[in-house]
Amino acid sequence: xxxxxxxxxxxxxxxxxxxxxxxxxxxxxxxxxxxxxxxxxxxxxxxxxxxxxxxxxxxxxxxxxxxxxxxxxxxxxxxxxxxxxxxxxxxxxxxxxxxxxxxxxxxxxxxxxxxxxxxxxxxxxxxxxxxxxxxxxxxxxxxxxxxxxxxxxxxxxxxxxxxxxxxxxxxxxxxxxxxxxxxxxxxxxxxxxxxxxxxxxxxxxxxxxxxxxxxxxxxxxxxxxxxxxxxxxxxxxxxxxxxxxxxxxxxxxxxxxxxxxxxxxxxxxxxxxxxxxxxxxxxxxxxxxxxxxx
Amino acid sequence: xxxxxxxxxxxxxxxxxxxxxxxxxxxxxxxxxxxxxxxxxxxxxxxxxxxxxxxxxxxxxxxxxxxxxxxxxxxxxxxxxxxxxxxxxxxxxxxxxxxxxxxxxxxxxxxxxxxxxxxxxxxxxxxxxxxxxxxxxxxxxxxxxxxxxxxxxxxxxxxxxxxxxxxxxxxxxxxxxxxxxxxxxxxxxxxxxxxxxxxxxxxxxxxxxxxxxxxxxxxxxxxxxxxxxxxxxxxxxxxxxxxxxxxxxxxxxxxxxxxxxxxxxxxxxxxxxxxxxxxxxxxxxxxxxxxxxxxxxxxxxxxxxxxxx
Numbered sequence: 001x002x003x004x005x006x007x008x009x010x011x012x013x014x015x016x017x018x019x020x021x022x023x024x025x026x027x028x029x030x031x032x033x034x035x036x037x038x039x040x041x042x043x044x045x046x047x048x049x050x051x052x053x054x055x056x057x058x059x060x061x062x063x064x065x066x067x068x069x070x071x072x073x074x075x076x077x078x079x080x081x082x083x084x085x086x087x088x089x090x091x092x093x094x095x096x097x098x099x100x101x102x103x104x105x106x107x108x109x110x111x112x113x114x115x116x117x118x119x120x121x122x123x124x125x126x127x128x129x130x131x132x133x134x135x136x137x138x139x140x141x142x143x144x145x146x147x148x149x150x151x152x153x154x155x156x157x158x159x160x161x162x163x164x165x166x167x168x169x170x171x172x173x174x175x176x177x178x179x180x181x182x183x184x185x186x187x188x189x190x191x192x193x194x195x196x197x198x199x200x201x202x203x204x205x206x207x208x209x210x211x212x213x214x215x216x217x218x219x220x221x222x223x224x225x226x227x228x229x230x231x232x233x234x235x236x237x238x239x240x241x242x243x244x245x246x247x248x249x250x251x252x253x254x255x256x257x258x259x260x261x262x263x264x265x266x267x268x269x270x271x272x273x274x275x276x277x278x279x280x281x282x283x284x285x286x287x288x289x290x291x292x293x294x
Numbered sequence: 295x296x297x298x299x300x301x302x303x304x305x306x307x308x309x310x311x312x313x314x315x316x317x318x319x320x321x322x323x324x325x326x327x328x329x330x331x332x333x334x335x336x337x338x339x340x341x342x343x344x345x346x347x348x349x350x351x352x353x354x355x356x357x358x359x360x361x362x363x364x365x366x367x368x369x370x371x372x373x374x375x376x377x378x379x380x381x382x383x384x385x386x387x388x389x390x391x392x393x394x395x396x397x398x399x400x401x402x403x404x405x406x407x408x409x410x411x412x413x414x415x416x417x418x419x420x421x422x423x424x425x426x427x428x429x430x431x432x433x434x435x436x437x438x439x440x441x442x443x444x445x446x447x448x449x450x451x452x453x454x455x456x457x458x459x460x461x462x463x464x465x466x467x468x469x470x471x472x473x474x475x476x477x478x479x480x481x482x483x484x485x486x487x488x489x490x491x492x493x494x495x496x497x498x499x500x501x502x503x504x505x506x507x508x509x510x511x512x513x514x515x516x517x518x519x520x521x522x523x524x525x526x527x528x529x530x531x532x533x534x535x536x537x538x539x540x541x542x543x544x545x546x547x548x549x550x551x552x553x554x555x556x557x558x559x560x561x562x563x564x565x566x567x568x569x570x571x572x573x574x575x576x577x578x579x580x581x582x583x584x585x586x587x588x589x590x591x592x593x594x595x596x597x598x599x600x601x602x603x
Contacts, residue, residue, distance in 0.1 A: 131305075137533075137586075142541045143559070143575050147320040150563045227436050234438050234545055235560050247438065254442035254549075261446075268439045275434035 024288040031284025037277035045097045048090035056091040076266040089270050095245040099229045100222035106164025111171025119179025120202050133169050149237040163228050178210040212289040220282035223275040246271040306583045317575045321568050322353050370569040380573035391554035395539050397474045402481035410489020432483025437542050441476045441549035473550045477542045481535050488527050496524040532589040
């Protein structure tokens with residue numbers, strides 16, 4: 001009735017670095033838990049503000065500055081202007097994660113390209129490019145972020161660019177180190193023998209192979225940027241009303257903490273939870289992708 | 295090593311110049327000026343004011359004049375504080391900021407280093423996990439949260455410490471405890487993690503096995519053989535640590551109402567006090583370059599491989 005299989009069993013697929021890393025990651029309970037936490041936070045950030053019963057900017061005149069209550073779903077209470085704090089926190093989470101992810105993206109794009117080129121070409125090019133990074137490293141960048149915000153007004157895009165432009169230096173150094181050790185490998189030799197042009201080698205062969213440390217750095221960089229944004233918010237230079245971020249909510253909360261501590265408590269707890277989840281995930285990824293470091 | 299120091303100092307000159315020019319141009323590009331916010335001035339007076347501060351000339355001339363004054367050590371008059379020079383304002387605020395920053399870095403090095411070593415010596419045991427969990431939490435609790443919370447708990451609820459300001463503008467230790475602690479916490483967290491990792495690696499080396507094999511007491515193995523190696527990553531972290539403390543001091547000085555220069559800078563930038571902003575940028579850029587150089591030289595002094603290279 002059935003044909004007897006005559007074909008050889010399918011060839012066992014080779015295990016790549018990524019397969020190994022994935023298995024190691026899945027075996028680490030802290031990393032798995034933090035992955036779920038990050039996934040939940042991301043979903044909350046994307047869909048939360050749309051799905052929550054109260055819109056972020058609705059003002060409840062009969063419930064100004066009330067504490068957490070089950071009544072009318074003000075689970076986190078309301079702020080000094082009578083806006084629902086759950087809605088504010090969800091929206092702030094969205095903005096904070098967005099700033100963290102996009103600014104990291106900016107830093108990655110610049111840093112990976114710069115570092116890979118410097119490392120691969122080496123010699124005088126490397127020398128000049130990395131001296132430039134050294135010089136930038138010694139600049140107190142926070143001044144320039146502040147000056148940039150003062151000069152060009154306080155919009156979200158500028159926050160991305162300003163923070164991302166500051167954070168790419170470390171990325172460039174990491175990628176350069178990796179590129180130097182990679183460029184002597186046989187597969188690069190092979191690519192060159194096959195006639196690939198230098199820039200093609202950099203972006204087709206070097207960059208994909210440095211992604212491990214890059215992913216780790218990127219994950220750990222998102223919390224750093226969320227903190228940087230909250231720092232700007234504190235100085236009044238972060239996102240502006242009607243937008244809000246976790247950092248801004250914390251700043252507002254700390255100004256009202258004596259009368260309404262929940263305004264500080266809930267945003268601060270959300271931020272600490274987010275940062276913890278991202279840090280655990282980053283540590284888990286590092287252990288999975290770079291086992292020799294354990 | 296001397297050659298290296300000299301070379302670094304030579305590179306520092308164009309770096310500083312680039313910083314000065316970039317800050318100068320950014321500040322001038324900002325909309326408004328130091329006198330735009332004040333009530334409408336009669337045109338004659340406004341022209342005299344602008345002329346007094348050189349602001350009626352093209353930016354290139356202003357920059358040239360500014361650099362000329364700077365070479366003679368003159369940071370110029372403040373544009374917002376009448377009858378005060380930028381040097382006066384910096385001289386008033388700097389001691390506060392310096393004491394704050396120096397104490398925080400020292401505290402972070404001592405406590406962070408000790409915690410890291412303690413965790414490494416008990417790797418994968420409860421003490422280790424406790425330190426590392428606390429450190430992770432420390433990284434995630436920004437000064438922005440810690441400052442207000444600490445002053446709420448210890449200052450207002452418990453009433454143990456003053457919440458801000460300085461007693462009669464003089465330094466007193468109780469007034470500095472909370473600010474220094476808040477400023478040092480994130481650095482303590484980072485340094486303890488670094489220290490733990492490098493100490494674990496140092497303890498695994500063959501040199502340590504040899505030291506143990508020849509029967510040295512354990513405290514000597516740690517103090518004389520493991521620690522000098524393990525401390526190197528901490529030394530190279532000094533530069534970023536100082537920059538981090540500097541950034542944090544902006545927040546701390548506001549939260550605890552300390553009259554330092556971090557506050558002056560932020561206020562100055564918002565009010566377009568061009569000369570004050572420039573003065574603070576130059577001071578901090580100079581300090582960071584100098585301290586980074588000092589950290590690198592220290593690294594060279596501690597690591598024989600670098601010393602010979």
